[in-house]
Amino acid sequence: MEERVCRICFSEEQQQEGQVLISPCKCEGSQKYIHLSCLRKWQRTVQLSGSNHPEEQDAEDRHTVCNVCKGTFELPPQDRAEMMSDLAGVHASDIAPGLLLVTKRNTESAAANIENLAIRAFIEAKAAHFRRAVYILTEVTPGARDGSDVVLGVNLCRALDAPSLECLSCRLTPDQLAAARTRGVEVLWMNGGPVKPRQVSAMAVLRRVRERLVEDVQVLLSAEGAWVAQGSLEAVLALAEEEAALTEGEEVAVLAWAGFAQWSRTQLLGEMARGSWGWCHGAVEDVRLSARIGGLWEDLRSGCRLQWAPSNELSREFEQRFAAQPQDTQQVEAVTALVREFEALRRDTEPSIRNGLASNRGRALQSCAHQ
Ligand SMILES: [Zn+2]
Ligand SMILES: [Zn+2]
Structure with missing residues (x-):
């Protein structure tokens, strides 16, 4: 009788999945x-x-x-989307609004060896969005079966330097924000990600205002006694003012993002498989904590909620590519300053958004830009 062994690894059939x-x-x-x-x-x-x-x-x-x-x-x-989701150990349907993506990177830089500081800053301006970052997915627009879905998210961990309303696609005036402040609502500006740095979206954690459907707002996360309203700044601000009116003395925070991050589902699964991101389901508390810039990334990295891709062909390649490189502190500071200027410049000069996302929220943001 012939021996039944695998022609690659020479071992026999096993009961585990895939070992037939x-x-x-x-x-x-x-x-x-x-x-x-x-x-x-x-x-x-x-x-x-x-x-x-x-x-x-x-x-x-x-x-x-x-x-x-x-x-x-x-x-x-397998097609690429299937292969990536297999390597990452994540089901394609887990890529949904409310998922948190926590970057592995903290300080290491792929551009550290580049001598020219301006070129380095140019590369860093992009990389800075993905360092010590926690993205929360806000929208997944289905594409073809090949994984071309459009996935959007915003960074919960990065404050926006000196936001100026004139440079943002937002119809609120500084006076209106000041008025909201007198009613107990504070707007905290965040840097959402590298895509469309003028486009604004917002979130607020609400407790007294009951979870309900409002135009331009989705229930992003929900827990007993609290929920996260996500959508246009105008609509979220209105809900936050309602909340403040029901809250005695306590300040209500609205997180407002300029820009966002965008992936195709396959691309994101590939990054997860490569080990660039850990992930977990978001909680209302995470959004509340994100107002405390910096702390959320550390909490999630040191906690036990995160899932990472099992070691695989892609993750090993990634580890080698990002082996730690020594960095010169002075150069790092110079580059950080240049990055800040680059970003402000991009926001000032980018034409205002006319062709936004093919979603309700996108259309709402566009109409906000037109008015
Ligand atoms: Zn053969
Ligand atoms: Zn085998």
């Missing part, structure tokens, strides 16, 4: 069997090592055709 032996091509004898997981791993290795160029990708067939018998594998390779 299959015979995916026309090979016989010692080449006949392979673990489902071993073939999957081989296919991924080919897919991940391959060129990004579509023509060369088409020419690559080592993951679809057996190199011994030239037969087509009966196990078709």
Whole structure:
């Protein structure tokens, strides 16, 4: 009787998931069997090592055709979205509003070796959005089955330097914000992310105002006795003023973001698989804590809520790429100052938003920009 062992790892069939032996091509004898997981791993290795160029990708067939018998594998390779969600150990449907993404990076820099400070600052201006960052997903717009969904989120951990209302797509005036302050509502400005730095969105944690549907506002998170209203600044501010009127003396905070981060679902799953992000479901308390800039990232990193991708082909490559590099403190400070200027400049010069998101909130923000 022939011995049933895997042609890759030479071990027998196991009960665990993926450890069944299959015979995916026309090979016989010692080449006949392979673990489902071993073939999957081989296919991924080919897919991940391959060129990004579509023509060369088409020419690559080592993951679809057996190199011994030239037969087509009966196990078709996964599409990219499926592969990434498998590597990350996260179900595609978990990518939903309310999910927290916590960056692994704190100070290490991919640009630390670049001599030219201006070029370095240019790279840093982007990287700064993803350092000590906690993004909360606010919107997922379904795309095709290939994982092209549009995923949006804002950073809960980064204050906005010197916000000026004229540079933002927002119809509120400084006087209106001052009036809100006298009614007990404080607006805290946050840097939402690298995309559309003039576009404004907001959140508030509400306790006395009951959870309900309001135009331009969604219930992002909900817990017993509190909820997070998320949407246009005008609508969230109105709810916060309602809350303040019911609250004696206690200040109500509105978090207002300029800009946001955007991914496709596949891209985000790829970053999660690579180990760039840990994740967990957000809680009302997280949004409340985010007003205390900086603390949330540390809390989540040191706590036990976060899930990380299991070690995989992509995460190992990532670890090597981001091995710690020594940094010169003076240069770091100079670059940080340049980054701040870059960002302010971008906000001042970007044309106001006319083509926003294809969502209610996007349309609301656009109409706010028109008026
Ligand atoms: Zn095997
Ligand atoms: Zn074969």
